[in-house]
Amino acid sequence: MEFIYAVIPPQILCQIFVGLSRTTILFIVASGLSLILGVLRIPNIAHGSLYMIGAFMSFTIAKAFGGGSLGFWMSLILTPMAVALLSLIIERCLFQFLYEREHLMLLLLTFASSLIFGDLVKLVWGAEYKSVPVPNLLQGFVPLFGGIPFPLYNLFLLIAGPVVAVALWLIVNKTKIGKISRAAAVDREMVGAVGINVSWVFASVFVIGCLLAGLGGALVAPTVSVTLGMDHTLIMEAFLIVIIGGLGNIWGALLGALIFGLSQSLGILIWPKFGIVFPYAAVIVVLLFRPTGLLKSTW
């Protein structure tokens, strides 16, 4: 390790890895948003609400299984499924009627639903802060990079991120539904014309996108207080990531999340007092030179 430290000091290395673990959550949520944006053409502001609902559900599920380690692992499996089921209901009852509307209308509608979901969450779970405990296995920290403590949970996120990315790549490129949805993103009328039930393709894509939001919520729950308002903080960042990556492009979402996460963690090291500025400055720089995003937009 010593030769690496000679090139990159351990403090910087530590910030890079912390930034990468943050990228995981951003990528998982933003890729779901990007998928829905690319295929369904819905700028879904309510995506953040599903992430929030995911976090709240993970609290309930973890508690139902005793609140310990088992609770966390069960919530990691069950939460995305529960959110997927909920999103299927939402899509069939509400969103499927909206696909032909203009974008401004969709923005207003999804924003309104995010407010309604926010209040529903308050009715169901109450206003108190909730917390999901970190499982025993991932509690605490390990001394990495010249003895700087690195949280084990962030290490776990570093593994979870690539796993999700690979799974997503497999779904999009190797499965039938993935191929159809890619085709639908380019030309939905043509997909309908060859006899495919576009309505159900859209439903599936919506569900997969929301499943990712739920997974993001379940993954973030142990590191934060599960609370109302966590949806709006995240959705803004997720949209920025999708925009700098290229609308509807999942790999753009990955690239965008990397830029966002790393510029934040390294910015803090350079200038802690104004660390807040760096990710947004990075977004501006990207948009100045590539107004349509870094990778090819599907729009």
Place this chain on the structure above:
Amino acid sequence: MKRIILVLIVAILFGGLPVLCPQAFSAETIKIGLVDTYTGPPTAYTMDVLDGFKLAVDKINAAGGVLKRKIEYTTRDEKFKPDIGLAMAKELILKENVDILVGTINSGTALAVSDFVRKEKVPFFVTYSKSEKIIGEKGHRYVFNMNENTEMAGRAAAVALAKKPFIKYWICGDDYEYGHAIAEAVWKNLQRLNPKVQKIGETWWKVGEPDFTPYITQIMGAKPDFIIVATGGAGMVNFQKAAKATGLSQKIPFYQHTGNELGTLMAQGKEAPEGVYGTANYLFYFPDTPANKAFADEFMKVYKRYPKASALVGYMTAQFIAEGFKKAGKVDREALIKALEGMKLDSPLGPLAIRACDHQLELPTYFGMTKKDPKYDFLVSGDTQIIAPKDYMPTCEEIMKLRKN
């Protein structure tokens, strides 16, 4: 079929609304209007204000009311927006003819409403806004502050921290008015009380920042002796969780206002970090007196949860209003203000008084360090010391000087 499903969903979605809808007033009552944020993240605190307030009002009404009149109240949701809050305050005063206004958690709204009630001559009881301006430079005859403000919290913390041996301080917090005001108040007073302290750096993050890990690893690298953490709301919990995960809480001691309070600790259960310094203005288990226990039990019986600091504020606000009218002997706003100035009432944490000169409730501050307690399934404030109001509150002269400028 699709239509029916749609209608059903809409019905379910809106079924919950009547809970917060305004109630109508009847004649010959004392009318109190509450303007506060009843949607979104601030409800973690405002619901306790309202529930504490309700608990006291129900008790007062059951005992026959005040001057043979019942107390009636109505709520308005300002949605954390000062313009909406002001419009609602106007509506309550001009249309509903409320005798008194109570609220809010938003300092911006509190200042806007305060400015309005000054012209209308309606007493306004501020329940959970923390801006020092409310009672300081913008203070006046018609505004009462029923909770601590940033200046009070900062001074109390500085009084306790000045006795500690720490020299190199790092300051960090939420990048909005509350965060900066708390940090500034602690630091300014700490420098005054212990000139040896030095600030080696500052970090500011956006409000609602979900992941503090990159900020904490950077601060740990700078190796300060002590960290002043000026977070509010959900940031309190987020920071403590990240402090535990990164090992910060075992390496470098840090302070958060309300860090040892129930609102911050209960959610985390047994997982909260130990050894976090905090200040709180109410703890339901400390001091362990019969009066405090009685209030906590009563609150628990009705609402099935422990009361937070905001519950005490709501509870005492209703009682001060009721006792003020009783002492005045008539339902008259000017007489009420006169009666309340200097009034002392028994409370769960002992006698509390409203200071005559600036209408600030004289609250003690509890400085302590988080620790586990076998009696509860969450952490509590340990080694708690009481900082008396006279030891940390800005003096009447200081307040009057602020108001003149």
